Amino acid sequence: MTDIDRRDVLRALTALGVTGVTASLFGGTAEAAGEDPLDLKFSITRQFRPFDLIAPKFVQVDTTARAGALVETGVRPKAPYGTVTVEVLDAGAPVVAGLAGHGVSVLGTYDPAAGQAAIEITTAAGTTVVKTAPADLRAPFGFAVVVNENAVTVLADHGTGWRPLLTARDEVRARIDLRDPAVLGKLGYAYGRRGPARLGKVRAGYFGQAGVRDPHVVQYADGRPYIRHGKLYLTMTNAGLGFFQQAHWAVWTLDLADPAKLDQVATLFFARDGVVLGDHAGQIVVDDDRFVLLMSSWGDFAFTGVHVRHTVTRENVLSGVHVLPTEQLALPTTVSSWDPALTKIDGRWHIAFVESPAQQPAFVFHPALAAAPRGADYDHGLTLLGADRSVTQTEGTILQRVGGRWYLFASDGNAREYPVYDLRLRKLGTLNAPYGTNIPHPMLVRIGDRWWLPTFDGTQYAEDVLGYGGHGDFILMQSS
Template structure:
């Protein structure tokens, strides 16, 4: 897949104008250890792996499979499975083996008198998205399509966006979106509302006057069209989590559309084979009466209080009217399974928007690096900042601004890391195409020697097995002509 060379500033400017219990025993660690390098500037990075994670259904999060479920006749009938996700991020895939006459296929979410479905009609040669409320059905969008059986058919829900895809190869390796719609769906139903989603379940079936022969049907939590914003899961003192030779990290799972369609997940990276990247947890967040896919955050395990600190950015309902950092604490094992966590706004010493939190306890004092953004319209302006609290206080108490780099306005991806026994704040400057390095007073010391790709890749440095690695991402889009901006990027791993 080719790189588009997209600059986030330009894209967002245009869009804005358009209006554990037992966690200590459960989780393995690796010693931080002082490195032999004196400074970050002794590290020289190069790319060792680059690939694209892509799954319409996250492999570990399949909830329904007709191969193991009771067989049901799908001919001309909509089958509701009674199975649903806990958040509006789900997929139904259908093997279509034969369509005779004007037969069709349908999939999505349905209940007694409500449904959100995608359909293919062989008779008219169209795909459509339809919403049913109170027994009344509205077709909100259509597009021409000619699909010849056998083929794969899929409907994905990301927040309130519904996307219909087809795989002409029928192998599951050639998914391409045919149409997508969010605004017209949201005008009729809000799938983020648990009361609404709770009345629907995965559904599929045949349609029309002809005969539809369907094969295997699978449904479950949506995976990703790409990944971005990697942040290593760590202890309060900065040590990364490594268990059974696998490094734990969080990443934003790109959805089929803009930032609201993305969500957050926990992944493991096999240190013996970096191509083995596996999603092990899916995290959603409850606020303001809805469930959202807030993302771009960090997980910190506080050994002293035996709790996870969960930090994330409020991109899940972004509408060009501000972003802020939210937080929660939990004793649940958020490194596996599906979780919906209630969150609150994190009190920060700033009066403007914020995102990309990075939290570490240094010499008894919590330090939080983050992005300050005084404007998102008519264009985005953002720069790195650092706050710190009193020694002995909790991470929510008494944070004061230490400093910020006001000389830059396209810089994000803040990371706190210790290198050679010293602590640094790292960031990513999209204008200069480089990774600035700051001390704990936010004085710029220099830049990392590392390749800088498209978008604004984050400098997530982590020391494992005696080597410095940098997992990051780029701006390569998926099916941008249909889905628009937001479906990026490739996973990139560098090593010094």
């Protein structure tokens, strides 16, 4: 028998004006036949790289440098994700920047006489230079020190963009734990000059991003996107200067009239196990007067497992800086999990997620779907509806209704495609959309009469110095 492409059949039926019962033979109602995810065709309309050492709306210090070997501003970040930038007008002596207070400091330094950049830690046990790298910086230049979790990175800019000189994490953590609120609470942004150097503008504030990934539209419980004043709200993972622990979570807005305008409006951190972390890759659901937040425990990932966490709050998490306590979500799985996607479908909470039986020697992961009993809250009595264990590199689970029917979308890194499932995790086909590098997530959202698909790729930032983790570009696709 000759193979028939279901898409061609549906297009032919539509052209002939066939509707109703006839169309339902091919997968649904006339509405579904007119708008089936397998019939959508996407193309890339925007691609750009958000990059900010300090998130523009989260600058905490903006001043002209004062004289001093170490000037302590007294301004503190709520989480160990901050940046200090210093304009060096004349590098006649060493310059320093970082965090300091109460006799403790975590500093990046540049010594022009030695031709060396360094990371220097001072605690009650004394001062230790934990790492150095050769550097030849000719004034004027920008000097920056970034803290992402316990990773400290020194960067310079001669007018062509920030480039890292060196970074250290394990060496820093061996002497201090910046995730500990008791430690971080004593440290503020600091800078200084150890001799006749001349400094200009100093700025400090919450770290922005080296790239973005894992976009998930902020939505209401029933799946409708959260849009205010012509702007679509979405969460994204802000790539840090290094591996997963260096990333953190943020809320962004996308201007629907000008999709090139992507603005960070909130910064989110999470308190658990006595420390403050940048857990990410999750979702925010607006449910009446509460915000339901779900996220993945990448903030302390050490190849010993990942799980989905959650919290409920009435704080406006769509604006400002927040540190929220969380707890593990009781999913119906005995293995690791991440990428939660929550929606109330026909009065019953459904949550898609990724199951991962292994993260070493290689990652193995696949999509799954669970649901709570009718009338129960999203975190009570979850039972597994299905999982696709035939795939081993599939994540980015998204729940979305298209043409009156609900689907689970995901991203298969091996096949380089976006599989489309029903709510029993039966594969129906794949999205007709470009598949880039890494494992881009298929975040479908209906805007007007078109479907948009914000996603990302695997383009790295300074991988030669920072290693894997500083990706990716923001990519926006639209349906034709």
